[in-house]
Amino acid sequence: MAVLLLAEVNDGELALDATAKAVAAAKSLGDVTALCVGATAAAAAEAAAKIDGVSKVLCAEDAGLGHRLAEATAALIVSLAGDYEHIVAPATTDAKNILPRVAALLDVMVLTDVSGVVDGATFERPIYAGNAIQTVKSSDATKVISFRTSTFDAAGEQAAAPVETISATENPGLSEWVEDKVAASDRPELTSAGVVVSGGRGVGSEENFAMIEALADKLGAAVGASRAAVDSGFAPNDWQVGQTGKVVAPELYIAIGISGAIQHLAGMKDSKVIVAINKDEEAPIFQVADFGLVADLFDAVPELTEKL
Amino acid sequence: MKVLVPVKRVIDYNVKVRVKADGSGVDLANVKMSMNPFDEIAVEEAIRLKEAGKADEIVAVSIGVKQSQETLRTALAMGADRAILVIAADDVHTDIEPLAVAKILAKIVEEEQPGLVLCGKQAIDNDMNATGQMVSALLGWSQATFASKLDIEGDAATVTREVDGGLQTIKVKMPAIVTVDLRLNEPRYASLPNIMKAKKKPMDEKTAADYGVDVSRRLEVVKTSEPAERAAGIKVGSVDELVAKLKEAGAV
Secondary structure, X not given: OEEEEEOOEEOOEEOHXXXXXXXXXXXXXXXXXXXXXXXXXXXXXXXXXXXXXXXXEEEEEOHHXXXXXXXXXXXXXXXXXXXXXXXXXXXXXXXXXXXXXHHHHOOOOEEEEEOEEOOOOEEEEEEHHHOEEEEEEEOOOOEEEEEOHHHOOOOOEOOOOOEEEEOOOOOOOOEEEEXXXXXXXXXXXXXXXXXXXXEOHHHOOOOOHHHHHHHHHHHOOEEEEOHHHHHOOOOOHHHEEOOOOEOOOOOEEEEEOOOOOHHHHOOOOOOOEEEEEEOOOOOHHHHXXXXXXXXXXXXXXXXXXXXX | OEEEEEOOEEEOOOOOOOEOOOOOOXXXXXXXXXXXXXXXXXXXXXXXXXXXXXXXXXXXXXXXXXXXXXXXXXXXXXXXXXXXXXXXXXOOOOXXXXXXXXXXXXXXXXXXXXXXXXXXXXXXXXXXXXXXXXHHHXXXXXXXXXXXXXXXXXXXXXXXXXXXXXXXXXXXXXXXXXXXXXXXXXXXXXXXXXXXXXXXOOEEEEEHHHHOOOOOOOEEEEEEEOOOOOOOOEEEOOHHHHHHHHHHOOOO
């Protein structure tokens, strides 16, 4: 019983929170070997070795694995697959890109966004935007799984496990990286932040989002947005919280000018405390809010920023 | 270039989902069904490629129950040229898994030889986000998922992808599988004359067996349950009251 876990590595750096949550989810399945892949991955491998529950780290550094494009990364994972019963990763966009390709190459189904482990073959995952939870039992020899990180607590630290360097498989040369447009930010990462302040269509414009950001900065929070706000160009795509965006479960989630469409609720309703500020008292967001304030957000948000 | 667009019949995104009392699944009897919203975006993108002179034929495919022909008619009314219906289930509650769908699609690709397969990035029923990647794997093609911009020049496509950190642009060799995200385009509504015309467009009817694909499930559904309900909250009357409540709850 062994688990191969694709650690989340971005530009050579380990995304510790996402990886440690996936390790916590995978621990009960067997010995966890973490795989760090990238053009550079050695530093990430050293960091992954210190996550409690990791028994070994495999490090594959190769120019062809840069930016972890699906074709080359999947080929590498498939070449290692024979030794493992479970192949897992945190459900990031990279893993969502790579794991189904791995599963099809192994002729097995993939289990995406798994939110609960029942036993080595049985798992829970949300369907219909989280409006139902399905428990499924896999009959495949290899289980390929992405874990929804918001439902697991991150594993702690340990004395470093051994790191082994492995070589990349031949790059199929089907795709090449051109550029990344990543906004640099000093704010906490959306999926691991303790507090998230999100704005919706009601915020009205990109300029008005400064008000949302000011409240977030006062609270040391990450900034989120509803799909409507992103579609309208008020906020960048990587802020989107929802069924098809990021799934978050912070200690405190403040929804401002967000009506609460099903697909948005899917991304935040597991938050511990939810605050909704909306001028429409019928807005569905109030049905999931612990504290609802029916008010004009242009009055309430600056006042809240000042008084907190 | 021929473009193949797989479309799925799913519960309409406005319908409130109800879990069946016996825990066997979600109730889909007498519920409004529509084309998966991401697949509409894929159909729209194919039509735009045709309008730009980069595609000459659009073939829509649906795999599922017989009623999926309605979904295909919608694709034809939007502007697809012909359709292939693959009947793989009798009961509307039977969801064909992405692996089986991908195997059938791979066979259709071998027959049809499209230069591009455009898929929705995920279906809003099972939320799997897997079919496009699996088709790509089975064919050994390049893949570009979660596309918010697609530009085809010669034998390569430049695709901007919505990823966790922001946007990533990659260049993939054609033929390719591209799965589409929300911001790629805004799908058109079919006009009444086009809906009438769509009734006369060709639709082939096949079965999973015609392609020699076993569609039996790899993931047995043990049970389907309602998510935990949140306890009802309260309305506060002012910002001051909100701040007091948040402090009381230890949330700030």
